[in-house]
Amino acid sequence: MTDSKILSANIPTLYIVPTPIGNLSDITQRAVEVLTEVDLIAAEDTRHTGKLLSYFNIHTKTFALHDHNEQQKAQVLVEKILEGSSIALVSDAGTPLISDPGYHLVKKCRQAGVRVVPLPGACxxxxxxxxxxxxxxxxxxxxxxxxxxxxxxxxxxxxxxxxxxxxxxxxxxxxxxxxxxxxxxxxxxxxxxxxxxxxxxxxxxxxxxxxxxxxxxxxxxxxxxxxxxxxxHGYREESSKEISDEAARTLAILAKELPLKKAAAITAELHQLKKNALYKWGLDNL
Missing domain, CATH: 3.30.950.10 (Tetrapyrrole methylase, C-terminal domain)
Incomplete structure (x- = not known):
């Protein structure tokens, strides 16, 4: 492994490395350097990650770690780190663990006292x-x-x-x-x-x-x-006017002949009410 200040003073470490969600220019310089210098990259899909590594001329070996094998393979990676290796964890895109694999590995690393270093990046x-x-x-x-x-x-x-x-x-x-x-x-x-x-x-x-x-x-x-x-958008209390009996009757009559959306729009104009509030009332009551 290359001697570099990018890695944590040669302390065996698990690095959480975000990768681009689309535009490859969004990868950070630090991410490239870590992926280049670690001993192994744990990847959700080694073929997918291989394309990214090839683009940046990175030749680090990869190890498949995905939803179907993580609980079985996480301990293998923990032992590699305890033996002196540094490993980078990546997913197919974005930040690992965010709707992607990695939870079990990180949990086991922390339980074993392994240093875990997160890199900021795409999400x-x-x-x-x-x-x-x-x-x-x-x-x-x-x-x-x-x-x-x-x-x-x-x-x-x-x-x-x-x-x-x-x-x-x-x-x-x-x-x-x-x-x-x-x-x-x-x-x-x-x-x-x-x-x-x-x-x-x-x-x-x-x-x-x-x-x-x-x-x-x-x-x-x-x-x-x-x-x-x-x-x-979070829930907000309705501030619109209460729907009167007269407006409700108008909507009910129109809805028999027209689509509810159109009936709500006409009723809203006739009674100075919000069409979306009338539409929702119609869905709930007609």
């Missing part, structure tokens, strides 16, 4: 939050939404009244279903930001009330593609 959660325009003083990252509708709606009900910004990852083939479940649980007025393909060529960050965001996503198939982060 889709923080990147999306910083540009979302949503409150960032309090936020909660919840990982990926459940794959099935019931699991999603159960999870969304847990955060429905949370006043903090809630953040989820979502996959391209589930984004529309996820937004529909959000509409059902959170209502049409809740502001949601969709951040996709962050740091890449087609990076998009769009924030709208849920009812409008669903339409926006549906207008272009490209808006359903890529790596996605969903950020949900």
């Amino acid at each position: 889709a959660v923080i990147t999306a939050l910083s540009a979302s325009g949503l409150p960032s003083d309090r936020f909660c990252f919840e990982g990926f939404l459940p794959a099935k509708s019931k699991g999603r709606t159960d999870k969304l009900r847990q955060i429905e009244k949370s006043t903090a910004t809630s953040i989820f990852y979502e996959s391209t083939h589930r984004i529309q279903d996820a937004l529909k479940d959000m509409l059902e649980v959170l209502g049409p007025d809740r502001e949601v930001v969709l951040a996709r393909e962050l740091t890449k060529t087609f990076e998009t960050i769009q924030g709208l009330p849920l009812s409008e965001l669903i339409d926006w996503v549906g207008e272009d198939d490209n808006r359903k593609k890529g790596e996605m982060v969903l950020l949900i």
Whole structure:
């Protein structure tokens, strides 16, 4: 191993090394130097990481550590460090352990008294939050939404009244279903930001009330593609006028002949109310 100040005075160490989430220029100089100088790189997918290492002309050996083998292989890596090796932990993209493998390895290292050194770097959660325009003083990252509708709606009900910004990852083939479940649980007025393909060529960050965001996503198939982060504005008490019996009757009559969204828009104009509040009332009562 090369003698360098980058490593911790040659103390055997586990380094947590973030890698780019898209744009390779986002890797830090320190990350490159650590990956070059450690004895071994524990990687979620050695083939994927191999492409990154090749780009930066790094020749360090890799070791596969992923969700399916981490609990069995973590102790092997701990023993290597105790024997004098320094190891870098990377995931396919972003910061390890953030919806990626590494928890069991880090836990075992700390239990064994192994030095653990985290490097700052790319993380889709923080990147999306910083540009979302949503409150960032309090936020909660919840990982990926459940794959099935019931699991999603159960999870969304847990955060429905949370006043903090809630953040989820979502996959391209589930984004529309996820937004529909959000509409059902959170209502049409809740502001949601969709951040996709962050740091890449087609990076998009769009924030709208849920009812409008669903339409926006549906207008272009490209808006359903890529790596996605969903950020949900925290719960706020309704400040709109109470829906009168007269407005409710108007909405009920119109909804018999028109789509609820159109009926809500007309009723809102007639009674000086918010169309999204009327739309939500209609979903709950008609």
